[in-house]
Amino acid sequence: MSRTVQGVVSKAVGEPVTLENIIVPDPGPGEAVVRIQACGVCHTDLHYREGGISNDFPFFLGHEAAGVVDEVGPGVTEVAPGDFVILNWRAVCGQCRSCLKGRPNICFSTHNAAQKMTLEDGTELSAALGIGAFAEATLVAAGQCTKVNPEASPAVAGLLGCGVMAGIGAAINTGGVGRGDSVAVFGCGGVGDGAIVGSKLAGASTIIGVDIDDRKLEWAREFGATHTVNSSNEDPVERIKALTGGNGADVTIDAIGLPHVYRQAFEARDLAGTVVLVGVPTPDMTIELPFLEVFGRGGALKSSWYGDCLPSRDFPMLIDLYLQGRLDLDRFVSETIGLGDVEEAFHKMERGEVLRSVVVI
Numbered sequence: 001m002s003r004t005v006q007g008v009v010s011k012a013v014g015e016p017v018t019l020e021n022i023i024v025p026d027p028g029p030g031e032a033v034v035r036i037q038a039c040g041v042c043h044t045d046l047h048y049r050e051g052g053i054s055n056d057f058p059f060f061l062g063h064e065a066a067g068v069v070d071e072v073g074p075g076v077t078e079v080a081p082g083d084f085v086i087l088n089w090r091a092v093c094g095q096c097r098s099c100l101k102g103r104p105n106i107c108f109s110t111h112n113a114a115q116k117m118t119l120e121d122g123t124e125l126s127a128a129l130g131i132g133a134f135a136e137a138t139l140v141a142a143g144q145c146t147k148v149n150p151e152a153s154p155a156v157a158g159l160l161g162c163g164v165m166a167g168i169g170a171a172i173n174t175g176g177v178g179r180g181d182s183v184a185v186f187g188c189g190g191v192g193d194g195a196i197v198g199s200k201l202a203g204a205s206t207i208i209g210v211d212i213d214d215r216k217l218e219w220a221r222e223f224g225a226t227h228t229v230n231s232s233n234e235d236p237v238e239r240i241k242a243l244t245g246g247n248g249a250d251v252t253i254d255a256i257g258l259p260h261v262y263r264q265a266f267e268a269r270d271l272a273g274t275v276v277l278v279g280v281p282t283p284d285m286t287i288e289l290p291f292l293e294v295f296g297r298g299g300a301l302k303s304s305w306y307g308d309c310l311p312s313r314d315f316p317m318l319i320d321l322y323l324q325g326r327l328d329l330d331r332f333v334s335e336t337i338g339l340g341d342v343e344e345a346f347h348k349m350e351r352g353e354v355l356r357s358v359v360v361i
């Protein structure tokens, strides 16, 4: 018997999201149904609603979630009903050329549930990042469920399912931030502050947060930024150079995904440094860079999918650090809200009033 749950759906570009009845099929082979306990509102959900990701409306939103496995399909051995899990959007295949080379964190064939969830009239839904978790329950591939210590609260654990993990990983995994490094993070939202927290964890000694909103900069300092720059008042490139002995930062991270911000990150980087793009651009955007500088400065220009994380390695480890008091995740939860409040949470995000609104079910 399939189940019917309430979930948040985006039906057309730019239109307010609505609560709909969603049919969640019984789990088939390799699938699991998860009872969602909490799901953060990520900027990527808003990108979906604005048509910035694809045109496959209607979207079933929400993808930054934790919950309890309710039921598993045939052949599922990695999780069982009752397990507390964080949902990940990169279930690795174990068989593609990247996995076979020992690099499952960049698996080229990640997968989701084979069956589709639908509206009551049978319309198939596109689940955001293959999850769809602004709902009482969802259907995922069993490999999208990562078990973690159930002592962590769902509202906090879910954050690692997307934005905060992407930020921490952009710094540690993609950027390779290490002890004594200087880091500049452009955009101090949930992802950018994740990068600040990750840089602090890795031992960076100079961490510069850049934003256009003073409130965000204040929060960035609470997360561990040693300096902040409001780039609507002053040139962030000059300021970052001044703060790093005239050189630029070892690692610069664009946690917004805007061409002019990427250019700032490119220019604010020291010789042989690394630029990391973790913010998501829209399809219409292009960048122009001085080609000789791309060559002459050396180093690396990298993009960071999901913070290059491996959920099975990183989620339990980060939850353990959190439970030991070594990773401040509580501070990311600005407010807890209900399923019917997601549209208003988008507006609060646009107005810069929150880091993460977390739907608690």
Ligand SMILES: NC(=O)c1ccc[n+]([C@@H]2O[C@H](COP(=O)([O-])OP(=O)(O)OC[C@H]3O[C@@H](n4cnc5c(N)ncnc54)[C@H](O)[C@@H]3O)[C@@H](O)[C@H]2O)c1
Binding pocket: 042, 043, 044, 047, 162, 163, 166, 186, 187, 188, 189, 190, 191, 192, 210, 211, 212, 213, 216, 231, 255, 256, 257, 258, 261, 277, 278, 279, 280, 281, 304, 305, 306, 307, 349, 352, 354, 355
């Ligand atoms: N790569 C990934 O795997 C991944 C995962 C999650 C989210 N993302 C992307 O990361 C980006 C950030 O997400 P978020 O949830 O932190 O969003 P957010 O809205 O919470 O934060 C964005 C921040 O950027 C600031 N900002 C906007 N324009 C700016 C400018 N010109 N200069 C400086 N700061 C500026 C805003 O004030 C805000 O603080 C989005 O593009 C999102 O889609 C990527």
Ligand SMILES: [Zn+2]
Binding pocket: 092, 093, 094, 095, 096, 097, 098, 099, 100, 104, 107, 108, 109, 110
């Ligand atoms: Zn693979």
Ligand SMILES: [Zn+2]
Binding pocket: 042, 043, 044, 045, 063, 064, 162, 163
């Ligand atoms: Zn996200």
